[in-house]
Amino acid sequence: MGEVYRARDTRLDRAVALKVLPENLAADASHHARFQREARIISSLNHPHVCALHDIGQHESRHYLVLELLEGETLAARLARGPLSQSQAVRVGAQIADALAAAHRHGLVHRDLKPANVMLTPSGVKLLDFGLAKPVSAEVVVTPLAATVGGGTPATAEGQIVGTLQYMAPEQVQGLPTDARTDIFALGAVLYEMMTGRKAFEAHTPAGLIASIMRSDPPAVSATVPGTPGSLDAVIERCLAKEPGERWQSAHDVKLQLEWLQSHATGAVASPPPATVHRRVWGASLAAAFAGGLVTATPLVVALWRSPAGPVDLVPRRLDMALPKDAALWTGAIPDVPEISPDGRWVAYGATVRGRRQLHLRSLASTESKVLLDNEDAAFPFWSPDSRALGFFAQASLKTISIGGGAARVLAPAPAPRGGSWGGGRILFALGRTSPTLPDPGGAGLYTIPETGGAPRRAEIPPLPGTLYFRPRLLPDGRSFLISTFPANQPAAALEAAERGHQGQSLRLAALDSRESRLIPEVEGPASARARFAVGHMIWARDAQLLTRAFDPRSGQFTAPEVVIAQGVRVYSVARDGTIVFQAQSSSPFTQPTWFDRKGVREGTLADPDAYGGLSLSPDGRRASVWMGSRAGNQDVWEVDLSTGVLSRMTSDPAIDSDATWAPDGTRVAFTSARSGTLAVYVKDVASGREELLAPMAGRPLVVDGWTPDGRALVVRQPGGRNTYIVTLDADRTLRPLVANAFTMDETQVSPDGRWAAYNSDESGAWEVYVARFPTFTSRRRVSTAGGVQPKWRRDGKELFYLALDSSMMSVPIDTSAELTVQRPIKLFDSGITPDPGLTQYGVTPDGQRFLALDRSGREGETLTVLLNWLTPENLGRR
Template sequence: MSETISPNTTIAQYFVISKIGEGGMGEVYRARDTKLGRDVAIKVLPAAFSADAERLRRFEQEAQATGALNHPNILVIFHIGTHDGAPYIVSELLEGETLRERMASAALPQRKAIDYVLQIAHGLAAAHAKGIVHRDLKPENLFITNDGRVKILDFGLAKLTGAADGNLSQTEVPTRRVDTDPGLVMGTMGYMSPEQLKGRPADHRSDIFAFGAILYEMLSGKRAFRGESMAETMSAILREDPPDLSETNKTVSPSLERVIHHCLEKNPEERFHSARDLAFAIENLSGAATSSGQTMTMAGVATATEGRKIAGMSRLFGNARLGWIVAALFLLALVTALGLALLYVRQPSPEAQVARFSINLPPGTTTVANTAPVLALSPDGRRLVFGASDAAGKNQLWLRPLDSFATQPLSGTDGAAFPFWSPDGRHIAFFVDNKLKKLDVGSGVIETICQAGSGQGGDWNRQGVILFSEGDGTGLSRVNAAGGKPEGVTEMDAAHEERVHNFPSFLPDGKHYLFHIRGGDNPGIYVGSLDARDRKLLIPLSADGANATRAVWSPQGYILYALNRTTLLARAFDPNRLELRGEPFRVADNVIVSQAGNARFAVSANGVLAFIQGGAPDIVQLTWHDRNDKRLGVIGPAAPWLTFRLSPDERFAALIRDEPNRLSSLWLLDLLQGATTRFITEGNNNEPVWSPDGKQLAFSSARNSPPTLFLKPLTGNVPEERLLQSRFQSFPVSWSPDGKSLIYGMFSPLTRGDIWLLPLSGERKPQPLVQTKSNERFGRVSPDGNWLVYQSDESGSNEIYVTQFPQPARSWR
């Protein structure tokens, strides 16, 4: 194909109409898609590229990946191919101008610049999430359509560009390639990061550097790094900071200038860690979060730097006249960062400041509902502590001052759970190894307060009393914060089969408290007192645990709690009369809540609210790997799968799927055909366990009651059979090798977790195998049917024990 194409030429299904532009990477034509009847753009690359098979392969691979992004802020690619020896790209046809043309060497209004760069940040975040780095971000590659949409162009094309014409001036060079000993330098001078200039690998943080240079230029009308020669420009990028924006544009917000400087850090480790983090920071400045449904829109809330008043706050929170400034902690599935926005709860103020932060989680941290970090805000609302696991699976507490970009691990907190602060903010209490401990934040010294079980929440009042839950099967206990022997505060109603009292939250007087009761006839949110055993039901919850939630007192006179494992609600409450007032109203949607009801939010003593907000469920693709972890292929459709169990003959897999209603469904995957079918349609289903012959599935299901045992054969139109009538939570863990008995775990108020056996013939009378006051779980029978192995915390730590089967006697640790 010649370098210039004549009108009326046909390339594949595209009829060329006219030439509309050209550049260092080739010529662009308007064409008509004769099959779909739409106008498109065709970019024809120099035919010389076809001589380099590796370059052509890389180009096609990256173009296909970019086309798969399907993001509104990235140019849509429809087709790639070659014609007469030259590769070409077919994309959507855009009407408008490049950012370079829009700026025309002049500064843009700050509001318009923020609008543009927020769209760019969203586009970059989508590309980076797919592992695609632009490497040549510049105003020429940013297109603004006539309706104000920003499109990122030419992803990956910089990798294909040859050496630039040496006669061009420094400011006119579109793309340069410089061969160096360490590696290959690619990008556009003036927007290249220091690591690109040094020939080091360019990752997503190089795009963030270029983003900062572009934003600087949009606000100042001048390049961030400029010199009379290429050498001077390179030196400026490597060693100098750009001139202060205040020198050219005194109206620029200092907060926005800080964002720019953070993008332009010389060390990539010190920049924003992701484009998503960057988007959160810019949304903070814009006063609205509009990121692809992943953040909360703040109608009528303005930044303090704009000096505007709060408008529409009552519309945002219904009729409740709250003075909160909205904020939220957003946790997206399969990402490595948390975005934090804070909600200050105070009396209405003429000015408000919306603050959003991004908190980088350790690599490998999981974000699904049951393992999402548990949050605790310091009383002054300035520090956030949370538990997270790193890539090695090590779980510990992490501390993030909200006025800092640094998140630091807290030494000595390995395995810690359910952290909470002392009223003076000097200590963090937490549960670990069946003990309640406290960490002196200043000195780092850790002390044991008391024995405390696995723990399910605690609170610390100003009188030095800690109220806490030891975990399943227990009521609430109290202990002096200085240490001592715990005393029972609430009693489990064993006659009505209550399962646990947990998640205490003190009311302002330090004597009354909110807590959650799970199981029994009347599960719900209750109010109790340190001075009496009486309790009062405030908010009834469903018996099946689908609405289980913790409730927290907010100092502005509201109780905050979650509903349906998704919606964060607030309801006015009189702490003196211990009465609810008015109707609940919604604070946020899609808040993460575990199946046990541990809603991921926290409120400080001065009214700062943080919460974790989940995006769409994690989409998981099941993949075969060999013993050497070599990927062999995929099986079945990608879906929000949570867990799976292979059948003994490896013909089927039982899959648990996360449904939109936050319940779990049970599916079957045919491993030969790759097809899935829904196996159970009712209830909240978990823990599938195959029979030894692979013909039946036992599972737990919650259906207007705590989860209990069900059984269903794989073949025949036979409905599932309920195996137990107990209202204690029960779930299968294994079968006896002969398939005649089912081993299951059950939680009871008196003995907590126990291991039971259910014969599947005759009278089917359940028999306890291991039942002590300790917590026993995960019973498995040996292949010869003579031994039972299980986990117990009898020694104070979770350890493995072995006993005889089916008649347990002595146990060996």
């Protein structure tokens, strides 16, 4: 829309393009609005493949835009001379996809991508004409269609569905809502035309053209252009999928695929061999996007999610995906689990990055991760059935967030969450306890809530009195679900079960509209909490082996022997089609206890590198406690003799034990364990080995932070850090609230004189270290200046240490003799630690001259492993 002239900007003495709104349209409000909208959109997109806007104005009644003058020709003019070569088409397509991705990141859909709106210049592609672009959230008005086909007037005039018909997606010709995937369909049509010289959809009449777009698939490019690689066929076919959910979900992913093809254009590219089973498959085009590459050696190049109508390869493949180097998955009592989306295209995972808890999203076709949530303690993420949104728990609430970005939405209160699942238009979630705003506030249980929000409803599965529930997993029918159960408020029974190695946990098959549940005895103990069902198989882990077995959910019976599909597995999840993602134990963040002096000089190491979760020095500086995982999947506390480096086991329960901290006199160690069915605090006498459960809040999870200097009480908190308490160790076990707030508060350490407490909190939006009076938590002062976690006092109380978020060990001179006096922090050295606000990762000797730290320097980043086609009958039959 508009007339374009070559002009000269006399102020800056440069050639420009002048786009003028014709006089006969200037008086029309809709055309004027469209002209103004185009100006706003172009001005917001500063991108090398989008035509730049220099100015906008009005001269008398004539509205105009001053645009970048482009030398070259439109893609339409170039195609009038014939198709492009494969390398040209792939290069141009990648640049168009890059421009679209930039527009989509700004929340804009072009809606009129066609060769006439693509300019080919010496510097590359320039995308033109954003006059029909709209925000993704804009309403769609259905209007009559009266377009001509071919060289006639394009179907962009008033009163018609906007766009140019040959490049419209099915939803667009129906007047349905459009989004970024509408542009991806048009991109597929343009790619097809660049390769073949023919339009993807052709007919003599608009009605015939609409029918073709809605019902027909164009012949494969390789059928018209011999030698076209099957991988390029698959990229275009997926762009042109009729259903938006079956297309590429982002233009950035298309760009990555085309860039990979461009880099491999000189090599021979084989089409996949024929197969009798039609199934989604991944191949080397995906592997090229993974930092780890393809592990299996069979040569095959196919693109992601080839059209179901085409023959595909069923060879099992194993791919490694590197996480960002500074991202560490939490390996504690409730570890971060990489959750693969139902469609197998995305992985969501929680990670700690420089002391900040983040929820990451990673496309399996990309080398980059996207941060969905920053500095929010998101736990138990789970996917919507359409793979477009995530549910999770944070700040004692159940929330959802679109993977496209935006703010999270609160659906319901959720104190002490134990996992959730999404299906059948509702969310099923488990709580360790409830709140007054939920039904039956006196106890824990299962609840359902509509996926759009509303009042939660109790979803108990009686008769299971005195039972806690963990990680519900809805099956594909949206009604049946798997649930892990274990005794609540019955420590003795739970401990007795733990002695048999079962920890009282079991797996049950239940249904939302049934009063019955079925025990699945073959999957018991900790394995029950993560068992998954996909493609007719139950998948679970036992002794770090990932197992599968054919399972009939209607009868609740296994129908085949179990098969080992992977070794050394720590955490895992499974997509709807059976694609598996897991983290191997060898990929955990291995560290090594390392001595540093105050200048950062390494003075030696202790023990071997391992998956240490944390560390604590004894008050005399002669021993340390560390907690680390084992191949069996549990975690125990170990004592390290600092003179010899020899490790001795301190705990041996099959449950997760962590957070060990020494009493001031060195005779006892307090630690956190899940062995009683929920997180609880135990005290161990070092000499006798006797362990005692502190249960002042039966059924409510508690973790330990530290001791008071007289050794008579412990500072404990609820997971998530909203409530901090002090519990005395006398016969009454008195529990007294210290502080409750809306922010996370962690790692509270009482000063040697007992008058002050240091802790880290996220109340400022980033983790910082504070000091406040103890036990009132008044006269509060922030002592860190650019982020910090894990404060530690020197024995005389005159110096406070903490970790900055960039791993620096910091020192704060401090005076607590009268009122609190704090000096500016001083950097001592780079510790080599990936800081975590909920862990203790270093210790300092009583004189403050030496530091024992879990050094990760020089270690490789963590990886996730993806298994493709592992659950096919052909593969399982060979194992």
